[in-house]
Amino acid sequence: MKQLLLIAAVLILYLLHQDFWFWRTANPIAFGFLPIGLFYHVCYTLAISVLMWALVKFAWPAKLEQQAEQSTAESSVSNHTPSSGVTK
Amino acid sequence: MIPVLFVFAYLIAVIYIGVFAFRRKVGDHPAEDYFLANRSLGQVVFLLSLFGTNMTAFAILGSSGHAFANGIVTYGLMASSSALIVPLSLFLLGTRVWALGKRFGFITPVQMFRDRWECGHIGTVITVVQAALLVPYIIIGVMGGGTALFAISGGRVPFWLGGAVVALVVMIYVFFGGMRGTAWVNSFQTTLFLVFGAVALIVIGVGMGGFGNAIAELQASSGTAALLTRERVSPLFFISYTFIPLSSINFPHMIIFCLTAQRMQHFKKTVILYPLCMLAIWLPAVFLGVTANRATEVPAIQAKLEARQMLVTQGPQLNPAQRNELRAKSAGDDILLRLLDFYAPLWLAGLLGAGIMAAVMASDSQILALSTMFSEDIFAFYEGKERFGEKAQVLTGRIFVIGLTIIAYTIALRFPQPIFDLAVQYAFSGYSALMPLLVAALFWKRSTKWGALAVTLWTAASVIAVAVFQSVVATPQVVWAVGGVEVLARTPAGTAIFGLMPVVPMVLISALLMVVVSWLTRKPTDATLNRYFAS
Numbered sequence: 001m002k003q004l005l006l007i008a009a010v011l012i013l014y015l016l017h018q019d020f021w022f023w024r025t026a027n028p029i030a031f032g033f034l035p036i037g038l039f040y041h042v043c044y045t046l047a048i049s050v051l052m053w054a055l056v057k058f059a060w061p062a063k064l065e066q067q068a069e070q071s072t073a074e075s076s077v078s079n080h081t082p083s084s085g086v087t088k
Numbered sequence: 089m090i091p092v093l094f095v096f097a098y099l100i101a102v103i104y105i106g107v108f109a110f111r112r113k114v115g116d117h118p119a120e121d122y123f124l125a126n127r128s129l130g131q132v133v134f135l136l137s138l139f140g141t142n143m144t145a146f147a148i149l150g151s152s153g154h155a156f157a158n159g160i161v162t163y164g165l166m167a168s169s170s171a172l173i174v175p176l177s178l179f180l181l182g183t184r185v186w187a188l189g190k191r192f193g194f195i196t197p198v199q200m201f202r203d204r205w206e207c208g209h210i211g212t213v214i215t216v217v218q219a220a221l222l223v224p225y226i227i228i229g230v231m232g233g234g235t236a237l238f239a240i241s242g243g244r245v246p247f248w249l250g251g252a253v254v255a256l257v258v259m260i261y262v263f264f265g266g267m268r269g270t271a272w273v274n275s276f277q278t279t280l281f282l283v284f285g286a287v288a289l290i291v292i293g294v295g296m297g298g299f300g301n302a303i304a305e306l307q308a309s310s311g312t313a314a315l316l317t318r319e320r321v322s323p324l325f326f327i328s329y330t331f332i333p334l335s336s337i338n339f340p341h342m343i344i345f346c347l348t349a350q351r352m353q354h355f356k357k358t359v360i361l362y363p364l365c366m367l368a369i370w371l372p373a374v375f376l377g378v379t380a381n382r383a384t385e386v387p388a389i390q391a392k393l394e395a396r397q398m399l400v401t402q403g404p405q406l407n408p409a410q411r412n413e414l415r416a417k418s419a420g421d422d423i424l425l426r427l428l429d430f431y432a433p434l435w436l437a438g439l440l441g442a443g444i445m446a447a448v449m450a451s452d453s454q455i456l457a458l459s460t461m462f463s464e465d466i467f468a469f470y471e472g473k474e475r476f477g478e479k480a481q482v483l484t485g486r487i488f489v490i491g492l493t494i495i496a497y498t499i500a501l502r503f504p505q506p507i508f509d510l511a512v513q514y515a516f517s518g519y520s521a522l523m524p525l526l527v528a529a530l531f532w533k534r535s536t537k538w539g540a541l542a543v544t545l546w547t548a549a550s551v552i553a554v555a556v557f558q559s560v561v562a563t564p565q566v567v568w569a570v571g572g573v574e575v576l577a578r579t580p581a582g583t584a585i586f587g588l589m590p591v592v593p594m595v596l597i598s599a600l601l602m603v604v605v606s607w608l609t610r611k612p613t614d615a616t617l618n619r620y621f622a623s
Contacts, residue, residue, distance in 0.1 A: 010176065014172065026313065032303075035317070048363040
């Protein structure tokens with residue numbers, strides 16, 4: 001459920017990037033100097049950072065790290081050469 | 089001359105940091121030490137260097153120039169889309185690449201592809217296509233150095249000398265410092281342009297009499313009001329541009345950087361802070377680019393505005409050569425330098441010039457990545473390492489750095505920049521189209537080496553096709569329409585397919601090829617799949 005919510009959040013944020021509703025207007029001007037289209041995307045960028053925090057907090061692939069730490073010596077570099085029998 | 093002295097002091101500092109400051113005794117694995125800093129980068133250096141690697145002259149100077157011509161749309165088009173896609177791909181793909189690199193000892197992405205799909209020469213094809221797409225980027229870096237030094241010195245340092253100095257400095261610290269030196273230099277550079285970007289914004293804002301006034305004046309003029317909206321770009325173009333940041337994680341220097349982190353935990357803060365770094369760099373760059381349209385008291389900017397106006401009013405009556413000349417005159421890639429030159433005091437302009445040089449000199453990690461790919465994917469793979477040993481492999485990589493720098497510099501002197509600007513744009517689309525390689529290798533068991541080959545060949549063919557199309561077909565014209573719907577058109581910005589940028593069909597067809605061809609061919613052995621996908 002948590003994972004589905006996070007996937008939905010990513011998709012919604014992607015869709016929110018296409019803010020056609022402010023396409024042809026500069027007003028209102030935020031803080032007296034930021035046209036609304038630019039201000040929206042500044043806020044959007046901040047929202048991405050929050051989403052990334054949520055992903056790190058709730059969907060961090062900790063298992064990958066454990067596997068990597070446990071098996072650093074599992075295999076040497078796999079540069080297959082003709083003698084290793086791998087098809088070239 | 090003071091700004092030039094600051095820049096040269098900066099270049100000396102860069103050499104010191106890259107070559108001497110963080111040297112370590114080389115251990116048992118000289119290749120891993122030289123090419124990956126022994127997978128030992130800490131949290132802060134990993135974040136700053138990864139971000140700096142992705143921020144090039146194109147990002148800093150090009151974004152201001154684009155905003156100067158197109159307005160605030162530049163931020164949404166290039167910055168906020170990247171702010172979402174890049175950290176997301178680091179989170180989903182970068183962490184997995186890091187874990188596999190740690191487990192199996194990979195140094196390049198192609199080593200992983202070869203092992204994952206049990207292939208050899210197909211990996212070589214992928215290496216060649218990746219390298220071909222990367223070379224124009226390196227040439228642009230050399231050109232950017234020459235142009236920036238020329239502009240900062242007010243023309244006293246000629247282009248050939250500026251390019252040579254920058255290329256030499258980069259070559260020295262990449263040659264001696266390898267990944268460790270490059271990462272530390274990148275961190276230093278990122279810090280510089282993060283700090284100086286904010287300072288430049290304040291100084292120029294005060295010089296212009298406040299941004300509120302500048303924006304009000306731009307809005308009041310019919311010629312510039314549109315720059316504060318996004319009406320100069322179509323929504324379809326805007327949507328399709330979100331496919332471009334897919335290229336980021338597929339650039340070899342970016343994937344290789346993912347392998348340098350000491351711990352996977354280091355990705356956490358990188359992923360969270362990446363959007364904020366984007367904001368800190370791109371907002372000043374875009375905002376200054378837009379407000380430069382009001383800086384008519386700067387003679388060089390006034391000349392650009394006049395050239396643009398002439399292009400609008402007299403364009404149809406001019407011949408192509410005259411139009412190209414006016415386009416070159418109105419181009420805004422040096423707009424930040426012009427603003428600094430006029431509004432900042434001399435000493436500060438020097439410091440800020442050094443900050444801009446930091447942004448321009450981003451070709452280091454690309455040169456190192458190509459050297460890594462050559463020595464690992466070609467030299468070592470074709471038994472050079474077995475025959476001559478690992479020290480010879482590192483030496484080969486270092487010699488490759490020298491050779492590549494000399495070739496890039498020679499080409500940069502002989503050919504005009506617009507050719508490579510275009511090539512870089514094709515490279516972005518090409519690397520986006522290579523995305524299915526990484527996604528399939530990491531997530532799809534059933535993917536095969538033949539699917540990977542199909543993706544790679546399609547990428548090469550489609551990039552060439554778009555390049556040929558744009559050089560042969562005059563702009564603007566509809567080449568193919570069905571029932572009033574424009575299928576294929578040549579636009580001032582490039583090519584449109586159903587109104588979308590070519591990158592969209594390139595990526596979708598690439599993904600389709602991976603799926604179809606993989607289903608039709610034999611999957612890798614269970615032994616390999618178990619190593620990658622065992623829970």
